[in-house]
Amino acid sequence: MEQPRLRFSDVSLLLVEDEIESREMLARMLSLNYPGIRIYSADDGRAGLELYRQYQPDLVVTDINMPQMNGIAMAREIKQLNPDATIVAVTAHSETAYLMNAIEIGMDHYILKPVNYPELFRVLDRVGEKITLRRLVAQQLAALRASERRFSTIFQATPDLLSIANLANGKLVEVNEAFLKVLGYDRDEVIGCSSDELGLWLDPAQAGTLLVELAQKGAVRDFEVRIRAKSGQELEGLVSADSIEMDGSPFLLTLFKDISERKRLEQVIKHQAQHDPLTDLPNRKLFMDFLALELAQARRNRKHLAVLFMDLDHFKQINDTLGHAAGDLLLQSVAQRLKACVRESDTVARIGGDEFNVLMPDLAQADDVATVVTKIMGVFQAPFRLEGVEVKVGTSVGISMFPADGDSSEELLQKADGAMYAAKQNRGNSYLFYNSEINARTVNRQNLERQLRQAVDRGELELLYQPLLNLGNGRIIAAEALLRWHHPDRGLLLPDQFITVAEESGVIVPIGEWVIHQALAQVKTWQQKGYDLSLAVNLSTREFHQPHFLEQTLAALSDTGVGAGTLQIDIPERAIMDNGGGSRQNMLRLTEAGVAFSVDDFGAGSSSLQRIRQLPIAKLKIDRSFIRDLHNPDNLDVVTAMICMSHSLKLRVNAVGVERPEQLELMQNYGCDEVQGDLIGRPVPAAEFEGMLPRTATGGALLL
Numbered sequence: 001m002e003q004p005r006l007r008f009s010d011v012s013l014l015l016v017e018d019e020i021e022s023r024e025m026l027a028r029m030l031s032l033n034y035p036g037i038r039i040y041s042a043d044d045g046r047a048g049l050e051l052y053r054q055y056q057p058d059l060v061v062t063d064i065n066m067p068q069m070n071g072i073a074m075a076r077e078i079k080q081l082n083p084d085a086t087i088v089a090v091t092a093h094s095e096t097a098y099l100m101n102a103i104e105i106g107m108d109h110y111i112l113k114p115v116n117y118p119e120l121f122r123v124l125d126r127v128g129e130k131i132t133l134r135r136l137v138a139q140q141l142a143a144l145r146a147s148e149r150r151f152s153t154i155f156q157a158t159p160d161l162l163s164i165a166n167l168a169n170g171k172l173v174e175v176n177e178a179f180l181k182v183l184g185y186d187r188d189e190v191i192g193c194s195s196d197e198l199g200l201w202l203d204p205a206q207a208g209t210l211l212v213e214l215a216q217k218g219a220v221r222d223f224e225v226r227i228r229a230k231s232g233q234e235l236e237g238l239v240s241a242d243s244i245e246m247d248g249s250p251f252l253l254t255l256f257k258d259i260s261e262r263k264r265l266e267q268v269i270k271h272q273a274q275h276d277p278l279t280d281l282p283n284r285k286l287f288m289d290f291l292a293l294e295l296a297q298a299r300r301n302r303k304h305l306a307v308l309f310m311d312l313d314h315f316k317q318i319n320d321t322l323g324h325a326a327g328d329l330l331l332q333s334v335a336q337r338l339k340a341c342v343r344e345s346d347t348v349a350r351i352g353g354d355e356f357n358v359l360m361p362d363l364a365q366a367d368d369v370a371t372v373v374t375k376i377m378g379v380f381q382a383p384f385r386l387e388g389v390e391v392k393v394g395t396s397v398g399i400s401m402f403p404a405d406g407d408s409s410e411e412l413l414q415k416a417d418g419a420m421y422a423a424k425q426n427r428g429n430s431y432l433f434y435n436s437e438i439n440a441r442t443v444n445r446q447n448l449e450r451q452l453r454q455a456v457d458r459g460e461l462e463l464l465y466q467p468l469l470n471l472g473n474g475r476i477i478a479a480e481a482l483l484r485w486h487h488p489d490r491g492l493l494l495p496d497q498f499i500t501v502a503e504e505s506g507v508i509v510p511i512g513e514w515v516i517h518q519a520l521a522q523v524k525t526w527q528q529k530g531y532d533l534s535l536a537v538n539l540s541t542r543e544f545h546q547p548h549f550l551e552q553t554l555a556a557l558s559d560t561g562v563g564a565g566t567l568q569i570d571i572p573e574r575a576i577m578d579n580g581g582g583s584r585q586n587m588l589r590l591t592e593a594g595v596a597f598s599v600d601d602f603g604a605g606s607s608s609l610q611r612i613r614q615l616p617i618a619k620l621k622i623d624r625s626f627i628r629d630l631h632n633p634d635n636l637d638v639v640t641a642m643i644c645m646s647h648s649l650k651l652r653v654n655a656v657g658v659e660r661p662e663q664l665e666l667m668q669n670y671g672c673d674e675v676q677g678d679l680i681g682r683p684v685p686a687a688e689f690e691g692m693l694p695r696t697a698t699g700g701a702l703l704l
Helices: 002-007 020-033 046-056 071-081 096-105 118-147 148-157 177-183 206-216 260-274 284-301 315-322 323-340 368-378 408-427 443-455 499-507 508-528 542-546 547-560 573-578 580-592 609-613 626-628 633-648 661-669 686-690
Strands: 012-014 036-042 058-060 086-091 111-112 161-166 171-175 219-228 234-246 250-257 304-312 346-353 354-365 385-387 389-391 395-402 432-433 461-470 475-487 490-495 532-539 569-573 596-602 619-622 652-656 672-676
Touching: 012 020, 012 046, 012 118, 020 036, 020 118, 020 609, 020 633, 046 058, 046 071, 058 071, 058 118, 071 086, 071 096, 096 260, 111 118, 118 148, 118 633, 148 490, 161 177, 161 234, 161 499, 206 219, 206 234, 234 260, 284 304, 284 346, 284 354, 284 408, 304 408, 315 323, 315 389, 315 499, 323 346, 323 354, 323 368, 323 385, 323 389, 323 626, 354 368, 368 395, 368 432, 385 499, 395 408, 408 432, 443 475, 443 499, 461 508, 461 686, 475 508, 499 508, 508 532, 508 542, 508 547, 532 661, 542 547, 547 569, 547 580, 573 596, 580 596, 619 626, 619 633, 626 633, 626 652, 633 652
Parallel strands: 012 036, 012 058, 058 086, 086 111, 395 432, 475 532, 532 569, 569 596, 596 619, 619 652, 652 672
Antiparallel strands: 161 171, 161 250, 219 234, 234 250, 304 354, 304 395, 346 354, 385 389, 461 475, 461 672, 475 490
């Protein structure tokens, strides 16, 4: 972390953000990571522009959407004051218009909210390098005019491509090392040759234009050109040129700044603006452009054209049961199969969610569409393999035809959409032309649900307990209750083998009620024996949102005689983001009673720190995937940022999955409050857990 700080020594930064909490958090994190930086803060673009005029900071970090003057307008004004100003956008807006505006005015980087601080710091590290180089070039130019000896040293050290040519004959008399390295020449290959002889200019007319502009203005700045390296590689860049005098003769000093990567990124952004990022298929806008073009061709050539509107059957069920990652994988697989089965002239597009469009132009007759549609339906016959699970998926397809069903893009798409809905109502997995649910579960899943409903009564469920270690005093302070199912046929099942079915079917609610009663009763027994322990219980999203959650929790505490301060409820990140008004009120009432809430598997989902701040959360439990890969510097940066941000929000932090001594040492060194994992203690039955706990009257069992 020391290298970035050195880059930001004696650097000033203008921070423009209208939300005070976000502004303060950003300022605090920047100050922590870059101790030498000077920060000027403003709450809107107008105030930010005034501060920029007053202090001329090296770097601007700004939100986009603000009152008075937005970030785009402010950046445009700043670029007029200083075209070389470095501006980084930090905003929640990812719309194409914002991205294109940011590129147009010359913003250097674009970071989306919620802020991923390791990513922000990596961007700022690169900005620090840019600022350092900019200062170096400024020093070099000053030295150039001061001393010929110093000029030579600086000339060679400059990272951009520098050359000096005789204005009379165009022959190169000097080039720097960057020129030779980037273009792939040896010095003796270029000295004494002209750029024409080397074939540097892809468009020789640009060389003439540059000389004309130099003669008219005395200097050229940021003239965009394309040149060719010795290997034939094409480079895009900005040329600045000055006429200088050497030994009484005029020479041309040229600086070429390579912007090939920036241009490549611009093309990437333009591609992303027209394509779905998940499947890389054309998006709705590009599909409509293609449709308008093909309609014009069909009218001119008197050909037929078909528009297909497709919707995957029961996609939400797959998302809910297998998770969004599996849902994304399904969409990608569908896209690949569709592209493989249509004609080369057809266009497949994803227009949102689980909806796809297919454009079939140049049909000699309407009946030709049936052949392709049959092939499309056929690609859904084979199951999709999603993260080790084979899933059978169907699709409902609606078809509209030009010219029979309409003459405009909007009309054809609307009628294909209507036909698709009619096909879906006809039990799905079928297609319908405009004019004329898959709801199956596997036998295994049905049996699992039935057996789950009987598991509590049959005594097949068991709770194991895993210790939570306080790193401050080295004591076991709590036990986390973990559910296991002794399946009559399949043996011991872990939660990930049955919880999904339990959640979707609703069986999780009575199971969860059994879990909290059993766990509280066990903790009460331990407390009566003199063990001062808290209890952590996991809740699923469905349990958390079920209407009787508050009453059942309070009843369990009352029935077992355990104080509310003993209970810690771990809820998943998804529950935080889906939290409605009623669930929030339940949390507040339980918190007032003494119950503590933790966010489980933090970092694995997409929860918002702003959302966490709005809820009575006491602790964040870092997902085990981050702890497992702490040897990865990026993961370590993320974990330390989580700990830092959590503590700044006055939240405790628990690292889950500590299995090796070096992981424990890292968590101690970085200020983590609690850890749990196999290194501390594996999940074990209550009697075995009790053996870990030498009796103490003041606060848990001493472990370290």
